[in-house]
Amino acid sequence: MTDTVRIALDAMGGDHGPSVVVPGASIALSRKPDLRFLFVGDEAQIRPLVDADPTLKPVSEILHTTVTVAMDDKPSVALRKGRYKSSMWLALEAAKTRKADAAISAGNTGALMAMSRLCVRMMPNVDRPAIAAIWPTTRGESIVLDVGATIGADARQLVDFAVMGAAMARILFDIERPTVGLLNVGVEEVKGVEEVKEAARLLREGHFPALDFRGFIEGDDIGKGTVDVVVTEGFSGNIALKTAEGTAKQIGEYLRSAITRTFLSKVGYVLAKHAFDTLREKMDPRKVNGGVFLGLDGVVIKSHGGTDAEGFASAVELGYDMARYDLEEKIREGFAQDGAAAPDAPSEPALAGAAS
């Protein structure tokens, strides 16, 4: 890490490409002046936007490619047509080769994860990646993982998620020992969650000085902010996240239709507008835009595909924080302190490998 934080941006990712990515970077730069950018994508589209921004221009480079990954490409298709040459791959490669401290893409999640695993690769001794989302709660924010990187997880993988999520929470919330809960169902003596029970045993009995394990929590604890880090496997985590988003939208629609139904309620709305603005701000998905890919040998952030410049700026700042406060080092510390198998630096290559 130099004095600056260098971010590689997949400028062609997302629904709007450079028209959101470039102004998003500019907004982030206004708040974090030590940012430096590498925009990856079609120079003909990127260059005019960057050059028109006198603050952004001196801190930006462009890496040209015309190959892009489409939002609806299946991961296998994306890999076939975009490996080694797409804007997504080249942004990841910059993070892998340490030309950048983090890579950010608003491109499609499946493709980004597949490419991340192939290009950036996993941290040694971490089996599986997780996507960690920031979840607004009544107490503030929590981290929920995995929200859909992989399906199913054994006890050891859930423990990895706990350690990695806690490392992210240490940075994001600036607390030494974030509280961690395992998502479970309330019914006692239910069969089939052996891996969750076993993960609880490992977390309880192991020594994990960088996290404070609080046992099981249920779905309604997420929004309460009962714990800083909520750990679950990717299928249920993804469904929880999408269901919460759907519920928030649904209530927003109820509210809108209720408010506009009568003249009096419209007047009431105008008077209470400040309150509604506060509410809207609380529920603004742009403020918590960005999923962190955990378990990779580099910092990779996924932005929502449909976000605007303000939302993309949040993702950039999330990447900034993860790089500036060294997420990877925090994860390594978490494992090492915890007495779990530490993902050390790669061991000495065997003789044959060294000779090659």
Add this chain to the structure above:
Amino acid sequence: MTDTVRIALDAMGGDHGPSVVVPGASIALSRKPDLRFLFVGDEAQIRPLVDADPTLKPVSEILHTTVTVAMDDKPSVALRKGRYKSSMWLALEAAKTRKADAAISAGNTGALMAMSRLCVRMMPNVDRPAIAAIWPTTRGESIVLDVGATIGADARQLVDFAVMGAAMARILFDIERPTVGLLNVGVEEVKGVEEVKEAARLLREGHFPALDFRGFIEGDDIGKGTVDVVVTEGFSGNIALKTAEGTAKQIGEYLRSAITRTFLSKVGYVLAKHAFDTLREKMDPRKVNGGVFLGLDGVVIKSHGGTDAEGFASAVELGYDMARYDLEEKIREGFAQDGAAAPDAPSEPALAGAAS
């Protein structure tokens, strides 16, 4: 089924026992005059409440027992102390022996499910029970199952859930071919949801004239009401349900605190009160109180433990509908029509069995 619908009520279940169950039954009776009740529990507590209600009294019987299942009893403990004699067990037994057309309890879910499986037993050829919840959506209501009866489900069990959920939807929404979706995650080509994919294949390729299979849906489709019946296994279903409840509560709190922050917003609130009342009514959990246990050889309804008389009345009316319009027959039809292995009447006992 006689001209009346007879409901067995676990009068001691829930946080409030007879003080909610008896008035709840009375409210339901005012809307469905052909209801008849069997209150099971401590006669000393039930009798005065029933006798004080001149409408309720002539249509009610009391089955006395002082054994109750506590709200925090583990299923194994509940079975040990409550089998054959608790108010929960005896209410279920009334449904089993057709002394009642349905059993309703606000007691603890795990105990009620364990006792239901032992006392009421499963329908022939249905492996596993499911708990089906009614979920308010922007379009109206949907049915979501399983919200926590069991953990994990193979493809065939998910198909059973689809058929049973559709049977419930036919009654509740009065539509011939309810739409059905399988809850899945959006990431393409993700491994580990083979059973969900296989269930989709079975539902697509089989002949299911009593349901209209629409493929996969995601968590945010639930609140949109994309399909009438959402099918998933119990772990993710329970987490989805609890997460949605938590999100609704969280937004309610945001709204309350925003509204009461300034004088103007308070005035606005008063003017828009009607709108807020509409919203509150939309979000009122009492109106959709009641989970239906599907797959049992009898109708069993679980009411929320903490509900009030109005909420308990909703659960009673749900039981009324399921019994009046013959849920079990609808399920049998669904299987038979669908060409799936039909849960026929029990086959002829083998010779040895017949002789016993």
